[in-house]
Amino acid sequence: MAADPQTQSTRIVLASRPEGVPSSENFGTEVVDLPEISDGQALLRTVYLSLDPYMRGRMSTAPSYAAHLELGDVIVGGTVGQVVASRHPDLAEGDYVLAGAGWQSHAVVDGAHVRRLDPSAAPLSTALGVLGMPGFTAYSGLLKIGRPQPGETVVVAAATGPVGSAVGQIARLKGARAVGIAGGPQKCQALLEEFGFDAAIDHRDPDFASKLADAVPDGIDVYFENVAGHVADAVLPLLNLYARIPVCGLVAQYNGADLDGRDRLPGFLSQILSKSxxxxxxxQSEFVPEMYEDFLTDATGWVQDGTLRYREDIVDGLENAPEAFAGMLQGKNFGKLLVRVTPER
Known part of the structure; x- marks a missing residue:
């Protein structure tokens, strides 16, 4: 049964906690009545939904930086929505906004917690990717923690993803050399030809570790960590004295991978000490007060002049979000993964 867009919402909720890669059994679909709009609120229809690795952690009860979802909760997620009705003075019917409505077709939101978007400045979808949370993650983590200097070597894992691809391009804008690690020849080719990286290494190659070493003859000054696992194992011996490692994500571990059970901590601590x-x-939210406005100014300009390129992987239909999400955690997407819930108008 389809939801009435003025009074109801179709939403996807957490039905059970995943063990390993999420499956369809972990999600439920509901049609619910929307609350009345109060002063200061607006009713949104979701146009784009962002799918991001951090959502997997929210489905678990393991301690984390954010509260876990309870069973029956709507799955969290950033959204681009269009105002259907408004009782907020700064939001009019037809406006597009960046919100956090999650996996649902419609939502009533507090107008103070959304940001209006200008469709003429950049495609609306970019507000969830290169000009949104992933782009800001790359910008803030690299510039605040990585601090790349001209002539240094920056290595980034998951380099064709929305964070990794931006990291490499921003590193080059700062005069550094960018080396990307990705899975498969197609993605490595895109790093070189589409995103302008200086070198690209396939982590699925049997000779991955030696090829990475060949690609960084002067060692690694900044390693932007998105993955962990065997990629980090290959990077660690190549780090230079005073190297910096912004740790953004650990995708290799999100589905409960054992990583062969070895205790790597003593060797890692030895490297931290010996190489300073x-x-x-x-x-990324911790850097919003300090850096977000500069990010929007810089990144919007770079996107508009073609300096900062991006790729999107768009899936149509809210009902396809669970399958697309599971595929993303296994590296099946290519670019920023979005669900087009309803068309732009």
């Missing part, structure tokens, strides 16, 4: 490494985990 700087390692900092971060959540």
């Amino acid at each position: 490494l700087t390692i900092r985990g971060f959540i």
